[in-house]
Amino acid sequence: MLADLVVVDKRLQKVDPKRLYFPQLHDVFFDGLGFTVESLIDGIDLHYKRDADPEFFLDLRNIRVVAEGVLLGLSLLDQAGIVHNDLKPDNIVWVDATPQSNDAKKAGPAVKQKTSVRIIDFNCARLDQRGPSLYEHWSVAEGGVGCRAYSSPEMALGLPVTPRSDVWSLAVVLCELYSGRSSSLCLCTDVDAVQVSLAQALSLCGLTDGVPSSIMRKSPLDVRRIFTPAFSPVRGHLPLRVNAYGVLEALRPTIFGLDQVLGEAWPTSDQKELGNLLQSALVFDGALRPTAKQLMQRCGFPAATPPKPEASAKSKAEKPAVKSAAKFAAKPALAVPKPAAKTEKPRELVDGVLIRVSGIAMQLxxxxxxxxxxxxxxxxxxxxxxxxxxxxxxxxxxxxxxxxxxxxxxxxxxxxFVGTIGKKCYEKLADEFRYLKAQTVEPLTTFMDFIAREKMIDNVIMIIQGALNNKAPAELAEKVHPLGVFEGMKVIMSETFDVQGGFDDVYRIFLVDTPIGPYFEEYLKNADRDKDEMGRAGLESSEVSGILTKQDLEIMKATLKKAWLEDFHGFCMSQGGTTAEVMGNMLKQEADFRVLLVTMNALNTELSTETKLKTRNSLYPNFGYLYPEGVHSLSKVWNDTTVRAALEPYGKYLQLFDQVKEFYDSEKSGEGKSATAGFQSIEDLIYAENVHMFEMAFEQQYHxxxxxxxxxxxxxxxxxxxxxxxxxxxxxxxxxxxxxxxxxxxxx
Structure with a gap:
């Protein structure tokens, strides 16, 4: 805001008339952003100073000069009601003990200067005149944010920004200078700068549980989109970003606390005073962070000498300064090593980055x-x-x-027609499913493939049924499930394909061109296991026709879906976390329902006879809440009485069986549909149970x-x-x- 920048210089003049801490603002203008024309400071910015001499700031005396000088300047800015808003090494100038600048000479009599630092570049500075208390309503949302690498947590969270935010920026600057490493923001893009900045803040503050919930509740941002919830697989509220591979990930620092900056022994070494200063300044909650003046008092830094009237300034200017200097000498803020000694950087942490942040991939x-x-x-x-x-x-x-x-x-x-409505509904579902899948990466892409495989099985059985019944491709196309379409189906559905001419091409397509090939091949081997010529040498395509024409297609379908379900369950369990928990529960219940379906539908059929029990039992999945004890008991049943006895330990499934018993009793009596009109089949009740189960999946996140x-x-x-x-x-x-x-x- 240009109006703010005009007022900034006037306020700087009041608190620093001799320009000992700040430059003079000669002009301000706007060219997409606000710019200031400032007086020249005869010095070197800290970024260039560090690059020119990497070991310069290993000397704690030099760190002390920076800390003392910047805190003095920030206390004056606080007094003037100004937030610098862009404090970084580039905007802090190291001034050696040299004569005064021209601006300082014009302001008054010459005063002997020592080595110091100056704060420059006020183009992002802001002030507040709109509330009963300063900065009550101002936030970064109104623009003017400086470098994200040094911005405070409240700035990233859209909370009110105060002069205490500049104290945070100074602490990050001191960490960089002493460790000799750059901010984590040097490795990120503008898109995820806020997230990396917050991860860096969590690290420096030692907040292993992420952003405190009390602070998140104050933020006007939609924190649900930019932070993990506390109950997610990763611990705490961590910032989220989409990485270069398009994967949503949570950012967790690999190290917490000041050990990464000062070394593990800092509490008992020369770095103790610097560590205490950083700990006081690096407070995540801006409302609890000390002001520059409070931090100076804690560290024993001398306060800035307030400007005096001209008549008394000459006679009284030096006396308070001598007293403050004596006090500082008696109680140094930062322990100063001997001139010849230089502290070493923590060797294991010299990796060029201030805070090492790791991304935890989370297909969320x-x-x-x-x-x-x-x-x-x-x-x-x-x-x-x-x-x-x-x-x-x-x-x-x-x-x-x-x-x-x-x-x-x-x-x-x-x-x-009813069939047209159903077909268009499934086509819409398939289009939306493919759209979702196009946004995914592994392992979610494979997960989506598993969902489609179930429908591929339905399509395979439908095609085989059509081939056995000499159906034309056009008739088969009407029954294809859109979710289960695969590349080879285009060949089968073409008008030139001879669906009655044999199964050679069908066999090749099923086993080579579809993900369900392994399930299909295993089924064919098991179906012909009794033949000596099969063995383990593999199945010849010429033998497929004879096997398929002899097999009950419903048994084939149940066998293929059993193999798919077991494979899907194994994949979900390998993912771990909430995915394994939620999907494990849903697939186990689905496995149990399949056991019940097979058992109930086999009643009053030849599959309940002793000679066919083995075939029926082979359709039971090898996992689930009924497995293994319940499945073992059900594998021996042959009528409703034995089914009920087997389900006795499982109250939920026993209740389900009792509800549908009348339906199967009426079927057994052969009274027709009129007798079953008032009853529900096991499928109807399972549909209702499944809806509740699938609804509950939306109650959890990150799976x-x-x-x-x-x-x-x-x-x-x-x-x-x-x-x-x-x-x-x-x-x-x-x-x-x-x-x-x-x-x-x-x-x-």
């Missing part, structure tokens, strides 16, 4: 959750009521346009399970839409509310 659902929410929200109870009130499928088309599904059916001609839960919930929503459409066609809308499973229904 903070970002992914927002993407999912932006893509398509779930239907609300009001949306379901609107759909249930439709009299035709055209009415449903209009009702869906008012939801997040939008106009996805607008290009479909009339009359509209991959949110993607899996989102896909599953969207699939359930599509089933709801299809069911409503069927009820509309059959004019039985009174059954809608009893069958659909709402997603994220209001909780009482």
């Amino acid at each position: 659902d903070i970002m992914a959750g927002d993407l999912v929410q932006a893509l398509c929200g779930f239907l609300s109870p009001e949306d379901y009521r609107r759909l249930a009130s439709c009299d035709t499928l055209e009415d449903m088309r209009s009702a869906l346009e008012e939801t997040d599904y939008g106009t996805f059916l607008q290009d479909e001609p009339s009359p509209l 991959f399970g949110v993607f899996y839960a989102w896909v599953k919930l969207r699939e359930q929503e599509i089933r709801n839409i299809r069911w409503i459409a069927n009820m509309v066609i059959l004019n039985t809308k009174d059954h809608i509310d009893n069958t659909i499973v709402p997603i994220f229904a209001p909780r009482m």
Whole structure:
């Protein structure tokens, strides 16, 4: 703000009329940024001074000159109501014991000068005249921020900035000068400068638990997007950034405290006084940080001599200074070593960077959750009521346009069919899934691939079923699940492909061109394990046709999905953290549900006979809450009585079985659909149980399970839409509310 810069010089004139600490501001102008034209200081800035002599600031006496001189200047700025806002080595000038500058000579009689430092470059300086107390409302959001490497935590968090912020900047400068290393910001870009600055602040303050929650609550920023929550896999509230590989990561310092600057022995060495000064200044909460004047008093530094009236200035100027100098000599602020001795840098820490910060890769659902929410929200109870009130499928088309599904059916001609609605819903889901996957990197990309593999299995079984039934490719295309489409399917779906001509090409595509090839090959080997010619030498494509035509496709599908589920579970467990916890729970429950499905659906069929029990039991996954004891008990059952006895120790699953017992009893009696109309199958109840389980996945953060839960919930929503459409066609809308499973229904 140019108005501020004009006032700054007037205030500097009042607190430093002889220009012993600051230059004179001759002019200010604006060219995209504010600029100042200042008087020349005959000296060398500290950045250049350090580069010219890397060991110069290993001498604690030189560090003392900087600390004392800058604190004197900052105390005057505080008195004037000015925040420098850009304190760094480049803006601090080392002035050797030389005659006064021209500006100082014009201001008054010559005074003998000693070696000192001056604060320059006030183009980012700000002042406050807008509140009852200084700086109450001013924050970095109003612009003028200087170098992020030296900015205070409150500046990065958008909190009010005061002269205490300059005290923080001085402490970082002293750390750099003494350690001989640059700020961590030299390794970052402008995009993540704030995050690295905060990580550096956490390190210097020794805050291993991250940013204190009390400070985060004061910040006007959306801290949920820029910090990890306290319950995340990494400990504490750490700043987040997207690294060069596009991976969201949390920044955690590798070392905390001043040991990295002064060495581990600093509390008992010559660096003790410097360490005490830094500890006092490096307070994360700006409201609790001492002012420059308070810090000078703690360290025993002499205060700046206030300007006196001209008549008495000459007679009284030297006396207070001699007294203060004597006091400082009696109690030095920083222990000064002998002239010949120079302290050494901590050898293990000389790596060119002040604070070494490590990035903890976190494929976080903070970002992914927002993407999912932006893509398509779930239907609300009001949306379901609107759909249930439709009299035709055209009415449903209009009702869906008012939801997040939008106009996805607008290009479909009339009359509209239930199958068309379902197909377009799945295509929309597949498009959104592919969009999400395009934003990912490993290992999340592989996780997304696992989700798609389940649908690939469905497509493979559908293609084989079509081949066995001599179906044309065009007919098969209508039944393809869009999520399970793979490259080789384009060949199979082409009009020139002879789907009745054998399985050689199908075999090659399944085993070579798809991720489910290993599952498929293992199944074929197991299916023909009894034949001597198979052995372990591998399966010839010419033998595939004979095996596939003899196998029950439902058993094949269950076997392939069992192999996929076990593989998926192993991958999720290898990720560790919340992903392993959340996905482990969901996949274990899904494994249990598959065990129950296989067991219940096998009742009253040949799979419940003694000769087929081995085939049925081979479909049970080898993990889950029922595994191994419950699975072992269920592997011996053959009727509903033995099933109930096996589920006795598992109250949740026993209750589920009792709810569906009437459904299977009516099937056993052969009374037809009319007898089962009032009952629910095991699939219906599992759908309802799964919805609650997948909803709970959104209650935790920082795990991959949110993607899996989102896909599953969207699939359930599509089933709801299809069911409503069927009820509309059959004019039985009174059954809608009893069958659909709402997603994220209001909780009482």
